[in-house]
Amino acid sequence: MRVVIAEDQALLREGLARLFRDGGHQVVATLVDAEQLLAAVGRERPDLAVVDIRMPPTFTDEGARAARTIKELHPGVGVLVLSQHIETTHAVSLVAHGGFGYLLKDRVLEVDEFLATAERVAAGGSALDPTVVASLFSPTDLGPVGRLSERERGVLELMAQGLTNSGIANRLVVSERTVEAHVRHILTKLDIPESEDGHRRVLAVLAYLNGDNHT
Numbered sequence: 529m530r531v532v533i534a535e536d537q538a539l540l541r542e543g544l545a546r547l548f549r550d551g552g553h554q555v556v557a558t559l560v561d562a563e564q565l566l567a568a569v570g571r572e573r574p575d576l577a578v579v580d581i582r583m584p585p586t587f588t589d590e591g592a593r594a595a596r597t598i599k600e601l602h603p604g605v606g607v608l609v610l611s612q613h614i615e616t617t618h619a620v621s622l623v624a625h626g627g628f629g630y631l632l633k634d635r636v637l638e639v640d641e642f643l644a645t646a647e648r649v650a651a652g653g654s655a656l657d658p659t660v661v662a663s664l665f666s667p668t669d670l671g672p673v674g675r676l677s678e679r680e681r682g683v684l685e686l687m688a689q690g691l692t693n694s695g696i697a698n699r700l701v702v703s704e705r706t707v708e709a710h711v712r713h714i715l716t717k718l719d720i721p722e723s724e725d726g727h728r729r730v731l732a733v734l735a736y737l738n739g740d741n742h743t
Contacts, residue, residue: 529553529650530574534565534591535610536583544578544636551643560584562594569598569605576650581611592622599625606650610636619660623730629655629690648690654730655690675717683710688733 531548533555535541545555557568561584569577577598581591592615595607599622606627609619619630629649635657636642645655662685676684686696693711697704715721720733 529576529647530572531555531576531578531646532557532559532565532568532572532574533578534559534562534568534583534594535578535580536560537580540580540633540636547636547639547643548646551639562590565594566597569602573602574605576606576608576646578608578610578646581609581615595622595628599628603627606646606652608646608649608655614657614660614663619656623654623656626654627652629653630660631655631657632659644695645690653690656688656730658685658689661685661688673718676714680710680714680717683707684714684733687711687714688730690730 529548531553533541533544533548535544535558541558541560545558548555556572556574559565559568562579565577565579565583568574577595579591579595579598582588583590583594591609595609598605598607603625604627606629607622607625608629608631609622610631610633612633614632622628623630627649629645631642631645635645649655673681673684682700683696686699691699693704693707696711697707700707
């Protein structure tokens with residue numbers, strides 16, 4: 529996997545580069561701002577761009593805007609946005625493109641899971657940070673989500689993070705067949721069409737959670 533990294537904090541930038549290299553991937557460019565990032569993506573055509581959501585000069589949403597531009601100009605490039613804080617507006621709007629992930633920076637410390645997420649995004653999948661997914665659930669009015677059991681709600685959150693049935697089974701330490709049963713029940717209860725496409729499944733869940741369904 530060929531990776532471009534855009535992060536203005538030198539220690540984190542170099543740490544990410546080493547993490548990917550140690551994982552057997554090729555880091556083709558490390559950059560400090562969105563302008564350099566867009567030029568590098570156009571030049572290198574990486575499999576994955578890892579992007580800090582806040583970069584110079586204003587440290588607001590340069591990374592999010594650069595991510596959107598990359599997906600528009602180079603839809604085959606996976607984009608993994610890293611953020612210090614939860615910003616669901618950018619996360620939910622960008623995940624619709626596919627090949628997009630949004631993680632809080634703390635997730636980098638979970639090295640194996642972080643690399644697995646990066647590889648999934650580079651391959652065209654979707655990934656949302658667990659904290660971001662949880663924030664999409666209304667704590668007081670779950671609406672039809674209230675039909676789900678506690679375990680089914682947990683599986684739904686993992687689905688929205690982009691995990692496959694196998695990945696969910698590993699996370700929950702249950703059999704894949706058990707997860708398949710939970711997923712069928714969830715999709716039936718929420719009137720979401722089943723799909724073998726992991727990205728489409730994420731979109732279906734997010735459309736449900738973010739739509740006009742909490743009545």
